[in-house]
Amino acid sequence: MSSILVVIEQREARISRISWEALAAAQSLGAQLSLPVAAAIPGAQTESLAAELAGKALAKVVRVEHPLLSAYTPDGFTSALEQLVRAEQPGYVLFPHSYQVRDYAPALAARLGQVLIGDVTGIGDGPTFSRQLMQGRLNGAYRHSGAGPCFISVQSGAFHADAVQAGSAQIALFTPTIEAAQIRTRPGEPFRGSAQTVDLGSAQFIVSVGRGIKGAENLPVVEELAAALGAELAASRPICDNGWLPMERQVGSSGQTVSPKLYVAVGISGAIQHLVGIKGSQCVVAINKDPDAPIFEVADYGIVGDLFEVVPAITEAVKAAKQ
Amino acid sequence: MKIIVAIKQVPEREAPVRIDAGGKWIEEANIQWAMNESDAYALEEALQLKEKHSGEVVVLSAGPERAGTTIREALAKGADRAIHIACDDLGDRDALGVARLLAAAIKPENPDLLLTGLQSDDLGYGQTGVILAELLGLPHASLILHVEKTDAGLTVKRELEEGWFQNIELPIPAVLSMQSGGSKLRYATLMGIKRARTKEVRTLSAAELAAPVASSVRLERIALPQKQKSTQILSGTAKETAAALVEKLKFEARIL
Numbered sequence: 001m002s003s004i005l006v007v008i009e010q011r012e013a014r015i016s017r018i019s020w021e022a023l024a025a026a027q028s029l030g031a032q033l034s035l036p037v038a039a040a041i042p043g044a045q046t047e048s049l050a051a052e053l054a055g056k057a058l059a060k061v062v063r064v065e066h067p068l069l070s071a072y073t074p075d076g077f078t079s080a081l082e083q084l085v086r087a088e089q090p091g092y093v094l095f096p097h098s099y100q101v102r103d104y105a106p107a108l109a110a111r112l113g114q115v116l117i118g119d120v121t122g123i124g125d126g127p128t129f130s131r132q133l134m135q136g137r138l139n140g141a142y143r144h145s146g147a148g149p150c151f152i153s154v155q156s157g158a159f160h161a162d163a164v165q166a167g168s169a170q171i172a173l174f175t176p177t178i179e180a181a182q183i184r185t186r187p188g189e190p191f192r193g194s195a196q197t198v199d200l201g202s203a204q205f206i207v208s209v210g211r212g213i214k215g216a217e218n219l220p221v222v223e224e225l226a227a228a229l230g231a232e233l234a235a236s237r238p239i240c241d242n243g244w245l246p247m248e249r250q251v252g253s254s255g256q257t258v259s260p261k262l263y264v265a266v267g268i269s270g271a272i273q274h275l276v277g278i279k280g281s282q283c284v285v286a287i288n289k290d291p292d293a294p295i296f297e298v299a300d301y302g303i304v305g306d307l308f309e310v311v312p313a314i315t316e317a318v319k320a321a322k323q
Numbered sequence: 324m325k326i327i328v329a330i331k332q333v334p335e336r337e338a339p340v341r342i343d344a345g346g347k348w349i350e351e352a353n354i355q356w357a358m359n360e361s362d363a364y365a366l367e368e369a370l371q372l373k374e375k376h377s378g379e380v381v382v383l384s385a386g387p388e389r390a391g392t393t394i395r396e397a398l399a400k401g402a403d404r405a406i407h408i409a410c411d412d413l414g415d416r417d418a419l420g421v422a423r424l425l426a427a428a429i430k431p432e433n434p435d436l437l438l439t440g441l442q443s444d445d446l447g448y449g450q451t452g453v454i455l456a457e458l459l460g461l462p463h464a465s466l467i468l469h470v471e472k473t474d475a476g477l478t479v480k481r482e483l484e485e486g487w488f489q490n491i492e493l494p495i496p497a498v499l500s501m502q503s504g505g506s507k508l509r510y511a512t513l514m515g516i517k518r519a520r521t522k523e524v525r526t527l528s529a530a531e532l533a534a535p536v537a538s539s540v541r542l543e544r545i546a547l548p549q550k551q552k553s554t555q556i557l558s559g560t561a562k563e564t565a566a567a568l569v570e571k572l573k574f575e576a577r578i579l
C-alpha cells in the first residue's frame with residue numbers, strides 16, 4: 001500500500017518549526033488520500049527527537065541514523081534518503097522548504113527520476129499542489145503524473161504547526177550505508193555575519209524600503225518618514241545586496257525577523273522571503289504603485305501610488321499630527 | 324579555470340502579468356526581458372574568478388531566439404563565448420527536463436566550475452544547479468555568496484537562514500548555485516558591447532541534444548493570488564491619502 005513520508009529537519013538538536021508545519025501538511029494530505037503517514041528523522045543522534053515525534057499521529061517514526069549524518073552534507077543526506085525511499089516506497093515524500101532541503105531534495109528527486117514540487121503553499125483536490133510564480137504575483141497549480149514517488153516541499157508558514165495531530169507511533173531504526181569517501185563537501189561551523197548594531201527585532205516602529213526607491217540617492221525620502229515616526233529604517237534584500245543599506249537592516253528569511261506595532265513597506269513587492277520576516281507585525285502599511293503587488297495581500301492599509309509623492313505627504317501629515 | 328555560467332532570460336521585473344488564453348502562462352507579447360537576477364551574480368562571480376586566476380567564461384542559456392539579447396549582454400559584460408540552446412518549449416519541460424538539456428550541452432565542455440543562479444524570478448523552482456550536479460555526478464553547494472580558489476579546490480561562503488553563514492570546502496570540478504548580493508554587479512561598457520558582437524555564440528538545437536521532454540510534474544493552471552486579509556485601500560491625492568492614513572493609525576489602529 002502507498003504511504004506518505006515526511007522528512008523532519010533538526011536545527012540545534014531540536015525539530016525545526018517548519019518541520020512541524022510539513023508534518024501538519026503530511027497529515028492533511030494523508031487524511032485527504034486515506035494514506036498512512038510516517039516521519040523520518042535523519043541524523044547521527046535521533047533518539048530523543050524520534051521519541052518526541054512518536055507522540056504524534058503517525059504510522060511510524062524512522063530514525064535514519066549514521067555517524068556521517070551528524071553534520072548536514074548534500075551527499076550524505078541524498079544517499080541516506082535515497083536508500084530509505086527505495087526501501088519504504090512511499091507514494092509521497094514531503095519536506096519543509098528550508099535552505100537545507102533546497103540544497104539536496106532536487107538531487108534526491110532527480111536520482112529517482114522525479115522532480116520536486118518545491119515551496120508549496122497549499123494542497124487541493126487531485127491532489128494538486130499550489131506554489132507561487134513570478135515572485136508571488138501569480139499562483140500555479142501543479143500535478144504529478146506517472147509512477148512516484150511525488151516529492152513536495154512546503155513553504156514556511158503555509159501550514160500550521162499547531163494543527164499537528166497527537167497520537168502514538170512505533171519507532172524504527174534505519175541504518176543507511178554511507179562511506180566517508182562518498183561525501184565530497186566539507187562543511188564548516190555556522191557563523192554570524194557582521195556585528196549587529198541595530199536591533200530591528202525589538203523596534204516598535206519600522207519604515208522599510210524596497211527596490212521601488214530606485215537608488216541610494218533617494219533614501220532621504222524614507223529616512224525623513226522614519227525620523228518623523230521615530231522609526232528604525234529597514235530594507236528588503238535588493239537594497240542590502242546593492243549596498244545601499246547595511247545587511248543588518250535586511251528583513252526577511254535571510255535577514256531579521258521583526259514584530260513592530262507598525263511596519264511601513266515602501267516600494268516593496270512582498271515576496272514570501274520578505275513576508276516571513278514581518279508576520280509578527282501588528283499593523284502593516286504598504287505603499288506601492290502596483291495595485292496587484294503581493295504586499296497588499298498582507299497589508300492592513302494600502303496606498304496605491306508613486307512613493308515619491310505619497311511618502312513625503314505622509315511625513316508631513318505625521319509631523320503635523322505629532323505637534 | 325574554465326567556468327560555465329548558466330543564465331536564464333526572464334520577464335523584466337515590472338513586466339505586467341496578464342494570464343493568457345490558455346490559462347497556463349502569461350501573455351508575453353508586451354513584455355520586456357532581462358537576465359535573471361541571481362544569474363547576473365553568478366556571472367559576476369565567474370568574471371571575477373577569471374580576472375584573478377585567468378581562464379575562460381562560457382555562458383549557457385536555453386530559450387527561444389529572444390534569449391539572444393540576454394546572451395549578448397553577458398558577453399558584453401565580459402564572458403568569452405556562449406552556447407545558446409534554441410528551445411521554444413521550455414515551458415513544457417519540468418526542472419529535470421531543462422537540467423537534462425543543459426547537462427547534455429555542458430558534458431562535452433568539461434568545465435572546472437559550473438555556476439547557476441539560485442532561482443529564477445519567473446518560475447522560481449530553484450533547482451537547476453542542484454539537479455545539474457546530480458546529472459553530471461559533481462559535488463555542489465547552493466546559496467553561495469563568495470568563491471575562493473584554493474590549492475585543493477574551492478572554499479565557498481554559503482548563506483544560512485536568519486543572518487548565519489558557513490564556509491564549505493569542495494573539490495573541483497563542482498557546481499555552485501549563487502545567491503544574490505555577494506558582490507557588486509558590473510555594467511557592460513561601450514567597448515564591451517562592441518566586442519560582444521564578434522564573440523562566438525554557438526547555437527545547439529534542443530533536438531540534437533536528445534534530452535527527453537517527458538515530464539512527471541505539470542503546471543495545470545495559473546491564477547492571480549487571492550487576498551488573505553482585508554486591506555483597506557486609501558485613495559485620493561497624495562495629501563488626502565496621507566491624511567487618511569494618519570487618521571486611521573491614530574484612531575482606528577491606535578498606534579500613533
Ligand SMILES: Cc1cc2nc3c(=O)[nH]c(=O)nc-3n(C[C@H](O)[C@H](O)[C@H](O)COP(=O)(O)OP(=O)(O)OC[C@H]3O[C@@H](n4cnc5c(N)ncnc54)[C@H](O)[C@@H]3O)c2cc1C
Pocket residue numbers: 135209210211212213235236237238239250251252253254255256266267268269270271272273274287288289290293305306307308336441442
Ligand atoms: C533564498 C532567498 C532568500 C531571500 N531572502 C530575502 C530576505 O531575507 N529579505 C528580502 O526582502 N528578500 C529576500 N529574498 C528576495 C526576495 O525573493 C525578493 O526578490 C525581494 O524581497 C524583492 O525586494 P523588493 O520588494 O524590494 O523588490 P521588487 O520585487 O523589485 O519590488 C519593488 C516594488 O516597488 C514598486 N515600485 C517601483 N517603483 C515605485 C514607486 N515609484 N512608487 C511605489 N512603488 C514602486 C514595484 O511596484 C514593486 O512592487 C530572498 C530570496 C531568496 C531566493
